[in-house]
Amino acid sequence: MLPKITTAIAVFGFLSLQGQAQLNVQSGATFFMQAGAQVTVQGDVQNAGTLNNDGSLRVQGSYTNTGTYTGVGSTGALEMYGTGNATLAPGAATNIIQNLIINKATATDVVTLTASTTVNTAFTLTQGVLTTNPTVTPAVALVSPATTPYTFAAGKEVVGSIRRTGWSNGATRVFNQPNMLVTTNAGTAPTDLTVTMIPNGDPTQGEREVKRKYTFATTGGTGYTANVRYPYAASELNTNTEPGLVPWTLVSAEWNARTNAITRDAGNDWVNITTIPAAELTQEWKLADQNYAMNVTAYLRGNWNNATTLMRNTLNTGNRIPLAQPYNAAPFNYAGTEAVGSIPNANVVDWVLVELRKPASGLPADAVIGTLIGRKAGFLLTNGTVVDLDGVTPLSLPINKQGTGNFIVVRHRNHVSAMSFAKASNATGDFTNNFSSLANVYQKPAVSLPVALLPGNATLYGLWQGDTNGNGAVTAADISLINTVFIGPAAGNTNVYNVRDINMDRNVTSADISLSNSAFLGAVNGSSSKIAIGALQSAPERKPVISHVPDEGNEIE
Structure with missing residues (x-):
């Protein structure tokens, strides 16, 4: 059996002490480790006295400090190693660990910080997990000066909060893993910046999301902007596709997409954004695919052929359909660049314009053009299906807000537009509306029907024909x-x-x-x-x- 060392008197000059079951430094005692010395404890370390570490203290169990942890220089290292989960309780904030090494035996061995822990010289995560247990103890953080180097083995990351002190503008700082990066520029920099990152976390609200949560906190600073790189794991993607990932921020209980100044690296699993205003940085953030599948069905009454219960594709067979979307002029004024080299499907009838509107009130009467959160041109097939430029898949519409109170609008160049009732966004990233059913089409009070029965049909409705000048x-x-x-x-x-x-x-x-x-x-x-x-x-x-x-x-x- 390995010995248990309990020190009740001053102990000086340890150069090497291996294989101890436990180390207990009692109140009033001093345990001193010289530079180059190494002490390995295969059990717990409890310090109620003074632990003066200029060497290397390796702990397989838990480390609990209620006394003083100190050292003469910057060489002292505390290494949490070996098998099993452990806790690290640093004690008072003045107990600064110069070098902290997490080097557990397996990837699933967890070291949990029970209180905020300051690491001054270097932090290294080689194996295992270090967590601040953010959902239970949200105030706990790993704290380091902004210039302290953090080193991670491949695939390793800290779960929870990291605070960087002595913050300054212009330098990119590493937080929870090599790709959790923050830089601030311009204005007055904050004095410290905290990132809380929760892998496999659950962002607020049940919306489409990558299962990872990010929050930021600062002390001081005004007028600056931030560049942030958001890492993720492929296993957290859910229904999201990597080419469509953008950062989203939660403002007044509504998720808003940030779609400008975005770069992505699907190979290394990160999304980067620049020039986030200071006021936005301190909101909750997440990643999500902004492209939603629009499962929309609509008929054009003017083009209906009741004998086939389909619309005609005469424009297509006569090569009259333009290869670029035709809604770039008044009254549509849509600047989209949708274009194809050839019409992709023999059943294409024409181009249509699909919009998603989201008024702040959530009321249909307020869903005016200024409430657009996404619009895109696609192809209408003879069976009423709206498809993307490949002529097959549902129209993929990029949107910039999530939540309830969304209204789908389908527009055509010489038919009267129609709008759905309110739709809520969802975790699967799609919207569905069949405009051929009168029950699915919004109707203003005291106005004639918003859509018309198709000629010769008793159940199917289509968009009213004849709006030649596009005034509605x-x-x-x-x-x-x-x-x-x-x-x-x-x-x-x-x-x-x-x-x-x-x-x-x-x-x-x-x-x-x-x-x-x-x-x-x-x-x-x-x-x-x-x-x-x-x-x-x-x-x-x-x-x-x-x-x-x-x-x-x-x-x-």
Whole structure:
């Protein structure tokens, strides 16, 4: 059996002492280790006296200090080694450990700090886990000057809080692992900066997230910005994809994506962001994929073919669909760069624009264009499915906020837009709405239906046809635009991609006037009769179709 050493008197000059079961320094005693000496204790160390360490104290069990831990220079090292979990209780804040080494036998052996521990000269994590137990003792931290080097073996990291003191601008500092980095610039630097990182942690709220939590705390400082590198593990990704990862910050109980000045390294599992304002830095942060799958179904009434219960793909078969999204001009003013080398699917009908709006009130009436949190153009297939540029997968929409009260809007260049009821974002990263069901489409009070029954169909609805000028309503002005072209040169009406081509057969004809009039009259019985050019003057009282999407068609209501 290994001996247990209890010192009740002053002990000087230990050069080497190996294989002790326990070391107990009683109150009033001094245990002195000279430079170059090594003491290995295979059990616990308890110090109630003075432990003067200029050598190396290796502890396999727990280390508890209620006395004084000191040394003459900066060479003294405390090494937590061997098998099994252990605790490290440093005692008073004045008990500074010059060199702390965590070198346990296996990756699952855990050393837990029970109080904040100051390490001045160097910290090394070779094997095992060091934790400050942040969910139980959130005030505990590993504390070091900003310039103290931290060394980690591959794949090793500290769980919990690390505080760097004597902070200054312009230098990149390492925290919980080699890729948990922070730099501050400009303004007045804080005097210290704390990072709390919890691997396999659970960020606030049940949203889409990488299972790792980050918080930051500072003392002092104003007007500075921060560059932060956020590490993660592949096992924490959940439904997130690495190319879509961005940092998110929790502000007023709402997650907000930071999408500018982002760099990613999927090989080394980190995301970097620059120029975070000081006020934002001290919020809770996480990583998450900003790209949400939009499982959207919608039909265009003007293009419906009831015989096949599909929309026609005539624009596609005639090579009239542009290769770049067509919504970059008024009234859509969408600056997206979506483009393809060729139309990717024979069943593509046309481009559509999908938006996600999130008003602060959560009310549909407030979901105006200024509440956009994401928009993207995609392809509409003959069966009503909206797909991404590959022509197959659901539209992947980058968004910049998470939470409840989201409204999906689907827009088309010559049909009236429609909006869903409120949707909550979720942990799986998708939104779903089938606009062919009237129950899934938001309707303003005291206004006619937001979508129309498809001709010859008793259950399916489609977007109202005929909004030629894109003002959110079908009025005489839209029909006049078709009339103007229809009576013009034939060359301008044939084999075209034109907003006046309401039925999307590549030609502007009386059939397009008829379709627009059917919406304008509210006559949704699927009539295909042609209306003469001069019929406007003799038409009965009109009931214009108006968009139910907020801030569209307001001048008509």
